[in-house]
Amino acid sequence: MNNNPFHFDCKTSWCPGCGNFGIIEALKETLQELGLKPHETVAVSGIGQAAKLPHYINSNGFNGLHGRALPVALGIKIANKDLTVFVNSGDGDSYGEGGNHLIHNIRRNIDITHFVHNNQIYGLTKGQGSPTTALNQVTTLQFDGVKSYPFNPLAFAISQDCSFVARTFSGDKTHMKAMMKAAIENKGYSLLDILQPCVTFNKVNTFKWYKDRVYYIDENYDPYSKEEAFKKALEWDEGIPIGILYRSKKPTFIDQFHHLKDGEPLTKRNWSPQDAKAFMNEFY
Numbered sequence: 001m002n003n004n005p006f007h008f009d010c011k012t013s014w015c016p017g018c019g020n021f022g023i024i025e026a027l028k029e030t031l032q033e034l035g036l037k038p039h040e041t042v043a044v045s046g047i048g049q050a051a052k053l054p055h056y057i058n059s060n061g062f063n064g065l066h067g068r069a070l071p072v073a074l075g076i077k078i079a080n081k082d083l084t085v086f087v088n089s090g091d092g093d094s095y096g097e098g099g100n101h102l103i104h105n106i107r108r109n110i111d112i113t114h115f116v117h118n119n120q121i122y123g124l125t126k127g128q129g130s131p132t133t134a135l136n137q138v139t140t141l142q143f144d145g146v147k148s149y150p151f152n153p154l155a156f157a158i159s160q161d162c163s164f165v166a167r168t169f170s171g172d173k174t175h176m177k178a179m180m181k182a183a184i185e186n187k188g189y190s191l192l193d194i195l196q197p198c199v200t201f202n203k204v205n206t207f208k209w210y211k212d213r214v215y216y217i218d219e220n221y222d223p224y225s226k227e228e229a230f231k232k233a234l235e236w237d238e239g240i241p242i243g244i245l246y247r248s249k250k251p252t253f254i255d256q257f258h259h260l261k262d263g264e265p266l267t268k269r270n271w272s273p274q275d276a277k278a279f280m281n282e283f284y
């Protein structure tokens, strides 16, 4: 008997040993420990193995098109600012097909949390190189190795003054929960990159590979220093820092529009045509 209100008794189509199991358990426990109720939360995703998560958790959910989780999450949050909205999607969905939305979500700073299940491969479509696959790594499609240079999501987010930038590892539940809690509590767009092995299609970045490299960021580290954060984000091969790399203080998207910020969530208002016009005028 599982007493977590976010627990949904169902079968998954994830492979035995997949990092997604640890991630969903950590997420359910974090949401419960934050005192949230399922009806107050929305899990949003795109397409992929990670993106199946909204099907397996007892919250509201929206499974969008590939790469389109962020604009859906943004729309939901604007429509009902009282909801806790989080995105769970893969590195392909988030940094490849959804890369353009990543840029503009960082700019807008909407108050949502983005959990990227980063297994450094396209899992659902059977092992092609993703934006975070290492250079020259042989995959099921790139027989001669990947010839595109890998994307560094954290360095990119830091360079754009993202509100919250952190990394964790799916083999460390305590750390994952601490990062998830901090990310959800942050007011603004929070990017949490979760290193996660794909046991079937990525034979390089295994549990052991990550375990041998990850190290905790020192507790005296100052996440408000952009220079330090950038240096941390560039570390990889000899040691992979996990923890909060960067925070920046800036207003959220909703806080900058009094029509959105003040009063009831949009979904609870009685709209007259004049109200709707005034509302739209603020945006254009």
Ligand SMILES: Cc1ncc(C[n+]2csc(CCOP(=O)(O)OP(=O)(O)O)c2C)c(N)n1
Binding pocket: 047, 048, 049, 050, 051, 066, 089, 090, 091, 092, 093, 094, 097, 117, 119, 121, 122, 123, 124, 125, 130, 198
């Ligand atoms: C526009 C579009 N392009 C490509 C696809 C095919 N496709 C579906 S899922 C996927 C890869 C998913 O990989 P990732 O986001 O890393 O998640 P994972 O399955 O590894 O969890 C691709 C390429 C699609 N459905 N739509």
